[in-house]
Amino acid sequence: MQLPKYQYKTNHGFLDYEFVSEGPNGKIKKVIRYSKLSNRVFNLAFGDLDETTGEISDTAVSNNADSRKVLATVAATVYDFTSQYPGLMVMVKGSTPVRTRLYRMGIANYLHLLTGDFEIYGLQNRRWEAFTRRRDYEAFLIRRKL
Amino acid sequence: MGVIAKNKSKATGKKTGAVIDSKVGNYEKHPFFVKKANAAKEILKNTRLPK
Numbered sequence: 001m002q003l004p005k006y007q008y009k010t011n012h013g014f015l016d017y018e019f020v021s022e023g024p025n026g027k028i029k030k031v032i033r034y035s036k037l038s039n040r041v042f043n044l045a046f047g048d049l050d051e052t053t054g055e056i057s058d059t060a061v062s063n064n065a066d067s068r069k070v071l072a073t074v075a076a077t078v079y080d081f082t083s084q085y086p087g088l089m090v091m092v093k094g095s096t097p098v099r100t101r102l103y104r105m106g107i108a109n110y111l112h113l114l115t116g117d118f119e120i121y122g123l124q125n126r127r128w129e130a131f132t133r134r135r136d137y138e139a140f141l142i143r144r145k146l
Numbered sequence: 147m148g149v150i151a152k153n154k155s156k157a158t159g160k161k162t163g164a165v166i167d168s169k170v171g172n173y174e175k176h177p178f179f180v181k182k183a184n185a186a187k188e189i190l191k192n193t194r195l196p197k
Contacts, residue, residue, distance in 0.1 A: 008163070011170040018170050033173040035183035037190055045182035056178035080162045089195070091186055121196055123189070128196050139189060141196065 003072040008032075010077070014084040015042075017077045018049075023064030031056060032074060034081050034090065041089045041141070042081070046074055058095040071106050079117070082144035093139035103140065108133045119143045 008019035017032040032046040047058035064070075078090055094100030107120060111133065114120060121128040122137030131140070173179050 007165060009167040009170045010162070010164040011168055011172070012166065013172070014162075014164075016170055016173050017164065031171070031173060033176070033179040033182075035174070035179050035186075037183060037187050040195060041190060043183050043186040045179055045186075047178060056173075056176060058178075076163050080164055083160050083162065091190065093186065093189070119196070123193065126192050128193060139186075143196075 003075075004069050005072040005076050006030075006069060008073055008077060010080065014081055017046075017080075019073050021064050021066055021070055023066050025064050028064060030070065030073075032077050037091065040087075041091055042085075044074070044078065044081075044090050044092045047095075058099075067102070068106075071103070075106075078142060082118075082142070086144060086146060088143075090142045091139060092142065100138065101136070104137055107131060107140065117145055119145060 006019040006021065008017050010017045015034045019030050021028040021030055029049045029051060030046060031049045032044070034042040034044055037043050045058070047056040048060055049056050081090065082088065092103060094103055104122070107114065108131075111120070111131065119142070120131040121141040121143075122131045122135060123139040123141070124135065124137055128141055131137070
């Protein structure tokens with residue numbers, strides 16, 4: 001799936017990723033981390049790194065007019081992570097309901113491409129179900145098809 | 147030199163879209179990601195994973 005995305009870096013562990021968003025608000029360093037939740041599940045989180053303070057935020061609105069490119073870049077790291085760690089599941093949840101909905105829409109828009117490579121589940125009422133368009137989900141679970 | 151290789155993982159030989167750079171930080175213990183992971187664990191605790 002070739003969408004515009006940023007060049008990104010990772011280290012040998014393939015759990016940490018960095019890239020730089022560029023737009024009207026200048027350069028913003030984005031960092032991504034896959035954190036182990038259990039032997040089967042890792043959590044995907046990402047945010048803006050303030051290189052002066054070392055703080056990371058996922059609630060700031062960057063307004064760099066590149067949200068699709070940012071999401072495409074994050075999605076690319078899911079391919080990398082699941083390629084390096086086959087069999088593991090990735091959990092994703094937005095920092096706000098609005099962002100979770102943004103991720104839902106992104107998944108829905110490319111579902112026909114994603115389902116070739118991934119099993120995708122949405123969480124609703126404490127149950128994981130196969131992702132369906134136009135249903136509201138609280139979080140997502142992704143597993144690479146082997 | 148921080149940049150080791152592009153497009154190939156040294157460890158597994160698998161193709162990657164990333165530039166592999168040993169200078170990329172390890173954020174495992176960063177409070178932001180620790181908080182996110184703990185919140186995610188709470189959600190998972192009350193659910194049953196797909197098989």
